[in-house]
Amino acid sequence: MTSRRSTAVCASTLAAALALGATACGGDPVTAAGGDGKALAGQTLTVAGVWSGAEQKNFQKVLDAFTAKTGAQTRFVSTGDNVSTVVGSKIEGGNAPDVVMVPQVGVLRQFAARKWLAPLPEKVEKSVDSNYAPVWKGYGSVDGTLYGLYFKASNKSTVWYSPDVLDQAGVQPPKTYDEMLAAARAVADSGTPAFAVAGEDGWTLTDWFENVYLSQAGPEKYDRLARHEIKWTDPSVVESLKTLSKLFSDDKLLAGGRNGALATDFPGSVEKVFGPKPEAGMVYEGDFVAGVAKDEFGRKIGEDAKFFPFPAVGGGKAPVVSGGDAAVVLKDGRNRKAADAFLEFLATPEAAAVWAAEGGFLSPNKALDTAAYGDPTLRATAESLVGAGDSVRFDMSDQAPAAFGGTKGAGEWKILQDFLRDPSDPAATAAELEAAAAKAFRTANQG
Template sequence: MTRRRTTLLTGCTALALALGTTACGGSGPVTAGGGDKALGGQTVTVAGVWSGTEQENFQKVLDAFTEKTGAKTSFVSTGDNVSTVVGSKIEGGNAPDVVMVPQVGVLKQFAGKGWLEPLSETARKSVDTHFADVWKTYGTVDGSLYGLYFKAAHKSTVWYSPGALTQAGVEPPKTYDEMLEAGRTVSDSGLAAFSVAGQDGWTLTDWFENVYLSQAGPEKYDALAAHELKWTDPSVVRALTTLGKLFKDEQLIEGGQKGALNTDFPGSVEKVFGPKPEAGMVYEGDFVAGVAKDQFGREIGEDADFFPFPAVGGGEAPVVSGGDAAVVLKDGKNAKAGMALLEYLATPEAAAVWAEAGGFLSPNKNLDPAAYGDDVSRATAKSLVGAGDSVRFDMSDQAPAAFGGTKGTGEWKLLQDFLRDPSDPEETAAQLEAAAAKAYKG
């Protein structure tokens, strides 16, 4: 495939031409409106996993881009299997211009296949200005920056019913041990402590990652994510042991292990915030708020709130994130306008559009917190951005899909098996290592 760097908008002059801004001169945040419609008559095709409300809100961002540049946009929802859908479109000669990639592993896969254009100079400067270095690291493959992280998830949040904690007479805890003790008090008051979505293996990987990052620290987390550290390492066994104490405590988990294995993620939120609450707390990312609000009518900050996933075993409180990175495909029909879209997505202005719509967190540190529509969103965003370079990307999303992202196999299945019987952490670690070695070799 021929590289088409000469067709891309590069430099501050190009961004000003396309977006009608002065974003590159350090003269303050990009302002809304304006634009000289420099890309009028062109169309940018964007592919991503989003559907429903998420797609509608992202369309508002695309519409703002159109208003500035004159470029029309067309969004194609890929479903969860982005890699397969995009690959088939490339083979069929119908590649999108921009893809919103939800996993670091997929971004690396795309780059390895030679599908991606490196970001333009303007986009790179915006990343340097508006994002912590860690987001640049996760968008870089073999020294080239390909991915711009536009939407992030904060996966170190424990959501709770304020009424349940008040009834039990407990405060949001500061340490993992305090959290378990608070859970036992909640259980004594009549509700189960935690609703655990064990039917969805990905939620169990998130539990493990938070415990592991806090206990073992970021260096070992990075090494394990890259499989430079084996899953049989004592640090893994220690984290599994810690997690196993929760999994086997019938007082803490709603429905016990069997009940958890029959509960999917939406169901786990319903058991805390639905019409007939069965538990006081549910661990998962900031997106819990969207389910609690949209499906069960909860007022975020009033009858649904969160506390940060607490520090484990004397470590630092973890901040695990996920996110969607925008990339430009070489085989798209309009890489020039596609790169202009990424240059726009790198601005605080673009992030503000979705932040105002709701259901969104931005890793852009220069986004005005006032753009978020509620105090809880502002608090989660502050926690994510405030963590700076200590943020770590979801480990399972960095792994080959065969290990970290496939239902019924790999890490998902083995942690479900561990939830079912957490009596032998060493054996589970050995099974995880065997599965990881096979997947990373492949």
């Protein structure tokens, strides 16, 4: 097994190795387009994505590795959360990026419906067939054509906690949702609110719902609800909202109560657990919590910041919900050759290894040696994601039209914020969700 030290050395020298067409850390030859550092010299690739801060910085290292390998210069454009609007305006203005890192399945489908996307090269499709679980190809395809390569994924079924706080309360990481609520009450009774909930960011609330729903209702219903083949007024939805209300309705379990949760954004929720003055014992969100805890607050992942899998609800199985960013090629981009070469590069484990070493990143690519991850905890979250195979389910809100599942202050985000504010009537919330979903899907289908 590769040692942590050798993994770090391998990661730090990877970009240089790529430039020389060397072998990958595991000894396999680098095969992405070019390899002599000159194949695309003089060309510039423009890549757009939502990332900023540490994520943008880490993705830039991937872009730099591509430059070292091919000679192509790169330019990253941050779109913010409204990817569809920003990319649409750039296309209309004749300034389309070559590649877009799309964070939502629904947006990818929207782009394809508008005829903005080029099918991915055959070489990329072969890599996906060989090295990805079939579910990932399905999420990247529209009507049987592969348009999106999932480069970055996340395990959104992780609950992060302070070992000191749980030890003080005398509780162990729970295996079921009811055990988690019992542990939360014990933590609260010990003097620390149990959960920091990032209610100011509506997307975190959709993630809470999706984990409960996948476990409680099962994958078949999850898929049907994601496609709006069953209504949000279905009894299974109401039941999951009731389950979620057991947490949301108990103010003593939430840092700052419901009002405090609604005033807390995602980084703030991590700070409440792992910051200099802890205000809660646990925070639910994806594996990317580790990056914030480590980079912003100096926590040692696996020591003073740990996680347990989102627990099973009722008689269901423990859920594995994922999100991710798919690379797509725009037809109107100015540099198709560089774009195709970049997608070929992203499909390799070498590209994934660059970011894996930095943290805050998981790859659904089975060919990536998990030794590339910088610490055992991230390795465990990656192994859980890849090991789930076809049972992984993509974030449901990210599969929906953006008007329902991906718009700040509207649709599912806003309705679940209202539910957090007052979780007393799950049936009424389900009716609101159905009205918003029906409108958004109807508009999307017409478009």
